[in-house]
Amino acid sequence: MAEQPRMPIESGTPDAFQYMHPLFQRNYGQWAWHERPRPGVLRHVAKSGDEVWTVRAGTQRQMDVYTIRKLCDIADEYAEGFVRFTIRSNIEFMVSAQDKVQPLIDKLLEEGFPIGGTGNSVSMISHTQGWLHCDIPGSDASGVVKSLMDELHAEFIREDMPNKVKISTSCCQINCGGQADIAINIQHTKPPKINHDLVSNLCERPSVVSRCPAAAIRPAMVNGSPSLEVDEKKCICCGACFPPCPPMQINDPEHSKLAIWVGGKNSNARSKPSLHKLVAAGIPNNPPRWPEAATIIKTIIKTYKEDAREWERMNEWVERIGWKNFFKKTGLPFTRFHIDDWGRTRHTLNTSTHIRF
Amino acid sequence: MAEQPRMPIESGTPDAFQYMHPLFQRNYGQWAWHERPRPGVLRHVAKSGDEVWTVRAGTQRQMDVYTIRKLCDIADEYAEGFVRFTIRSNIEFMVSAQDKVQPLIDKLLEEGFPIGGTGNSVSMISHTQGWLHCDIPGSDASGVVKSLMDELHAEFIREDMPNKVKISTSCCQINCGGQADIAINIQHTKPPKINHDLVSNLCERPSVVSRCPAAAIRPAMVNGSPSLEVDEKKCICCGACFPPCPPMQINDPEHSKLAIWVGGKNSNARSKPSLHKLVAAGIPNNPPRWPEAATIIKTIIKTYKEDAREWERMNEWVERIGWKNFFKKTGLPFTRFHIDDWGRTRHTLNTSTHIRF
Amino acid sequence: MGKKKHDTPLLDQLESGPWPSFITGLKRLADDNDMMVDLLGQLEHSYKTRKGYWKGGTASVIGYGGGVIPRFSEVADMFPESAEFHTLRIMPAPAMHYTSDILRKFCDIWEKYGSGLIALHGQTGDVMLQGCTTENMQPCFDEFNELGFDMGGAGPSVRTGMSCVGHARCEHSCYDTARAHRQLLNAFIDDLHRPALPYKFKFKFSGCGNDCMNSVQRSDMAVIGTWRDDIEVNQEEVRKFVAAKGRQYVNENVVMRCPTQCLSLNEDDTLAVDNANCVRCMHCINVMTKALSPGKERGATILVGGKRTLKIGDLLGTVLVPFMKLETPEDYDALQELAGNMIDFWAENALEHERMGEMIERIGLGNFLEGLGLEVDPDMVAHPRANPYVRLDAWEEEVAKWNARQAAAT
Amino acid sequence: MGKKKHDTPLLDQLESGPWPSFITGLKRLADDNDMMVDLLGQLEHSYKTRKGYWKGGTASVIGYGGGVIPRFSEVADMFPESAEFHTLRIMPAPAMHYTSDILRKFCDIWEKYGSGLIALHGQTGDVMLQGCTTENMQPCFDEFNELGFDMGGAGPSVRTGMSCVGHARCEHSCYDTARAHRQLLNAFIDDLHRPALPYKFKFKFSGCGNDCMNSVQRSDMAVIGTWRDDIEVNQEEVRKFVAAKGRQYVNENVVMRCPTQCLSLNEDDTLAVDNANCVRCMHCINVMTKALSPGKERGATILVGGKRTLKIGDLLGTVLVPFMKLETPEDYDALQELAGNMIDFWAENALEHERMGEMIERIGLGNFLEGLGLEVDPDMVAHPRANPYVRLDAWEEEVAKWNARQAAAT
């Protein structure tokens, strides 16, 4: 008699307590205050008087088991066996005493893990899959991020930006990377090229048609077979048709470019959350180091650092000085493409005479 | 031989200089500063040292020639023969010396013209045609305005509001009245009733169809003749179909109601211009005195007066205290209809956790 | 004459109260004018039934297609004398200046041919002569025309313009609104008198950002005064103001109300202005009329596309030209040329019954700018686009344009 | 094992520089794992040609419809060992706590069955085990499952949740994010494992308005901590802070940065808070961690409909419930019930591939509220409607509802 297949245990999200530092368990919901004694280190003090020192280090996110084991070794030897990861793939080691902090830092640095990402630093870039794994990527997020973090390392390990700088990347226009102070995303500039031979097999045609935000796709007969047709005048090259219909190839080694967006903010601190805005486009998708993108990003960060007031997030700074001055100070060109013309957009235009001269 | 018809002299907009007070001509573009010595009076001083005193008085806008002649008599006897009208149908008398001001005021008051409308007062309500002349009105603007100005008289002749209060009315949903701190407009609540017998004669059918903002009208055959049909589910009762197609009767003695809007601002002073927002609806269209509307408007004005800071226009005050508090302080109900659901409206929703409790 | 008046119990209630009563005026007219007797009857009927009883139709004067609002009564059987009750729209001088003399002449002509009812003014700024029969329209207009006045706009046409009192009396005025008003209106007088545009087109002229003409929202082309150099500060007057009002008052009502926080009150009671951040909102100047004034390099910001509700909701105008100098005759000609280009482009590209603002919303501001040959500028937006739905094939070309402009500017 | 590595001149350039290199890691794996040899070859090929070479397909484990991202190589002829390179998404504990022990176990299992490449973490918070053959998937999952871990979401389903560190370490935390996270995710585990919803649905949990989980924009249902009573002020600590930093610093960095101007520094160096105007933005508390804390009556604001670009542009979540107490088990059950109602309504009313936010945009928030039986509140809007395009037949009924609520509240 054949063995019954093993059915999964639908245990869902596991209980966090089993993996939590004992001081976290003991003072759960009972923390009093925190401070940052130096970049990369947080000191949290509980109402009970307990203290936890957290050391934050950067990782490459895409980790081999050897690196993970190395981090575990460090956790066991220099910390107390507990770690956690942040939403930005930084790793945090928790220790219960101040004197463990410096040896831990020394060891991490020795092993090549930068210490920082706290407070008013440029933290690790949150990123997505790209050529390494995804089926629709126009670029390789991991490579872009490695290149940029090499350039931004000095700002990761310091805390001397006006406020936190959160960066994200996405490797296609679907944008798995989030809204951020700065986002580097793929922007296609040519309509999809259709491989008509494959359409009837590989596409759910009605569903593709309905996914196009520009209503640019219509069913058509091509060479006697049912296929699809794109109205190239209407198409805004978003690539939304590509995932449900791989024969509508949107990626192009030359015409899939990078675009940079500025001013996304999720927190409610001071100002309300805001979406990021297009600032630069047409940037070559240039592996392995994407130097053109890096130059622009460094310019933006430098300008922000010099010009913004303490606590001003990127968007708050731009709002204060005005978008005109953002473009002036960064030297980035302003074009008609910066003007939003997607639907009812009058509220994005200047409906006033408020102008700086 | 028949007389040739007289062809018009296309003189266009006349030259203003011929009707302008001599001091205006002499100091044209050379004014230095002004002040308001008392409500209804402006003192403008020119760089030359010349001074003009302006006395502003309210009128009924819809004037009989006898009233106009009376104003002319006053201009000749108590002023210097020159007047101008403001955009709000107030009349202004200009005199070159301070000692002419009081006698002029006394005379105007004696003849029943209120003095005021300057500075931080409630000025005359700008209004539209209504039953007196228009072909599509749901109400009578002149009557609404007369009724309200009787109630607001005390605020017209004083200057003790936080800032100017500009009010407008419109007698149909086309809204010839402008955006204003407070606007009182018709709001229909039932779809048009179609008199099918008249449609084929009186409507340009394709043009009516294209004017409907809700795409609710379609051509249809009714009783064997080409007519129109309204999808009553889609119709939002805007009345846009009525002017081009009078058989689509939108006005209804009971269901054409008044709605009140707050926070329109055209000036760029401090904040950018803003559109007014719906605050109250379902108000009976109740001639000859519209008491229900008057009550709400007086409540709003009173609340604003008590609560706003100096220089805050109505919308600036509401923005500062938050819309929740506007509804709380005025006691007006907040309903699902206040939520904008016309098209892409997410930017009108609260996309933050900024909330007052 | 002498027709018996109808009972008007509802309207009569509008005769009491402190505000001047239009009903009292109508009744006075009805003493000597039968048309007004029946007009009052119809109006009372409207008040009673809560319905209007006018319908449109056709009526015009020789040579013109617009300017008259024809009204025929639907209840003429009950009120025959006001069966025809047309309005003539007459354009006043910019900023509505009058001598008593000219107003009396208006009254005399209108008493002869019409009802005697005049609105001063319509919301578009016309003198509205309300209550004329078809028959009397031509002679009535002829007399106004001989007096130097012309018909205003109606229908799908350029409409009567409006301008603030501006240079005539207001120290804030940054350009000659009356001049711009008259020059532009008269340049497009053919488009005003012979309605052949997609829809209406309104000009409004305000001398400064206070926008006393509500131009931002009520005109297709708004010309709003502004300046490009520094605010003029008379520090002596600042000191006096501070002395009179106190430092706290100045801080709370001037300094803290500046939208871009570019003012500060120095220790010595003078005012420091960060002019690079001033957005020309007018507030500080409004409060301290003696101490502060707009700068010396004056002109206007041009906004486009304001309008009311139909069919996509109210639109505020948006910046088309951030700054246009308005000093010399050539400057005013340039303004006129811009207006002409706009109207031409719109006339060619708009759908039927589509206002300028709706067209721009439909085709996008970028295409509109390109059509007009105007340069794109960050001042035109509240913020750049937040969505990636844009074709960027021509990115490099646009960047080159921008760079060329920047190079030329330095 | 021991396949010869491909030349990777482009990738090699990503080994230099101060940031940890994923390429160095991949190469180390390739020393002992042929799949990684060819994976590196394919990746180098991508870098050279600037194109991706993965396609989707089907792969799953017994009992579940989702959780695996199947990848088949389009260039398997050149790189046969990585012809199949699937990802298993595994849900970590809330806030991604680990012992070194459990991480080592992950490594051991994954080394046995997969490529050895793990992303910590995916943007939705999964442990991503990348590089598994179809064959190894089941045994690999079985071992993780026995270890106490379950598959994460993929496809049109409830997705893996994310919560901030919250109660475990953060003094700002206004509710137990880990508890809410776990309870809600596990309540909808069937919707997670068996994709049958219109599209994806994401939960994110942040303990306060700082929103360290970016929930406002990256989740369909965002639960963000807040409080309803007054900010807690320790005036002694305020004085110390002022003494350390100076009054000017406090005024410029705290008082003047409050978005609603509800703070003021008293003469005696204590802080006055106008709590009725505080919008719980967190700023002052962020700056003065010792002196200020959220109030005692804690819970969360629920926002709905955040998401990224497809197909109407990025959406920020909007307020659905201004305040929900989250203290007792019943409170958490109420949160779960709300989530269930939302998902049910959406499952019934959404179009195919339509996210929650898009559906609300299409049907209107009012209808959504009605569908859920939730009460309308001014806190849900930035401002009331600016257009009259609304059917008001039911105005009176809605007013009656509001009035009843107000009466009940007092």
Ligand code: SRM
């Ligand atoms: C560890 C982490 C949460 C987690 O569970 O993983 C975290 C932890 C803390 N955040 Fe955060 N935030 C974390 C991601 C975020 C994010 C999301 C992101 O990084 O993508 C945001 C929203 C960003 C945005 O607005 O787009 C975020 C916005 C904040 C803010 C608001 C900053 C502002 O002014 O806008 C604060 C307040 C502050 O800075 O004091 C804050 C404050 C904090 C505090 C001070 C809270 C506390 O008392 O413990 C923690 C230490 C912060 C530090 O680094 O100095 N955290 N924080 C995340 C670390 C990410 C990283 O490795 O860089």
Ligand code: SRM
């Ligand atoms: C793996 C991951 C990126 C990463 O490297 O971290 C990812 C990868 C993919 N995302 Fe994503 N998304 C990932 C987080 C996100 C996020 C961020 C988040 O969850 O906070 C977003 C934005 C938030 C949102 O949900 O809108 C996101 C928005 C999308 C979208 C656009 C959805 C939309 O409504 O606009 C798609 C397209 C779709 O679903 O049709 C998408 C689709 C995809 C697909 C499945 C592409 C496809 O259709 O084949 C990608 C599979 C890549 C692969 O081969 O592994 N992914 N995706 C993230 C999931 C890992 C995890 O489970 O932890």
Ligand code: SRM
């Ligand atoms: C006479 C008139 C212009 C005209 O050519 O007809 C006029 C004249 C002046 N306006 Fe105005 N405004 C006039 C309509 C307007 C309008 C439009 C309207 O009434 O519909 C607005 C825009 C309203 C809006 O924002 O919706 C307007 C917004 C202002 C402002 C900005 C107020 C603010 O803070 O938002 C000022 C500045 C001020 O108050 O000092 C101003 C200031 C002035 C000054 C002080 C300018 C000056 O130095 O001469 C004038 C005297 C104002 C006074 O009444 O105290 N005027 N003013 C209009 C009188 C209307 C009336 O009878 O009530």
Ligand code: SRM
């Ligand atoms: C008379 C006047 C109201 C008043 O009592 O002052 C008026 C009266 C009419 N307006 Fe108006 N509008 C008047 C100023 C306005 C304004 C205000 C302004 O010009 O600053 C507006 C808002 C600004 C704008 O242009 O959008 C205005 C927006 C409309 C609209 C809506 C236009 C739109 O695009 O949304 C219509 C409908 C249409 O044209 O189809 C309209 C249509 C009408 C018609 C012609 C109704 C019709 O279609 O038959 C009304 C004729 C009434 C009559 O019997 O005299 N009227 N109308 C104003 C013109 C008098 C004058 O010439 O001085």
Ligand code: SF4
């Ligand atoms: S951003 Fe696009 S290419 Fe990158 S992982 Fe997400 S879906 Fe794939």
Ligand code: SF4
């Ligand atoms: S790329 Fe986007 S706009 Fe173009 S056809 Fe595909 S889905 Fe439509």
Ligand code: SF4
């Ligand atoms: S608001 Fe409507 S009813 Fe009143 S005058 Fe204008 S078009 Fe006529």
Ligand code: SF4
């Ligand atoms: S009332 Fe408005 S929505 Fe209704 S049919 Fe007429 S035009 Fe369309």
Ligand code: SF4
């Ligand atoms: S718009 Fe400006 S210039 Fe014109 S009257 Fe008003 S305040 Fe004076």
Ligand code: SF4
């Ligand atoms: S004009 Fe307005 S923006 Fe400029 S300094 Fe004065 S208040 Fe500030």
Ligand code: SF4
């Ligand atoms: S969201 Fe708030 S509670 Fe959670 S970690 Fe961030 S600061 Fe702390």
Ligand code: SF4
């Ligand atoms: S939490 Fe924000 S809104 Fe509240 S007092 Fe502090 S800074 Fe002001």
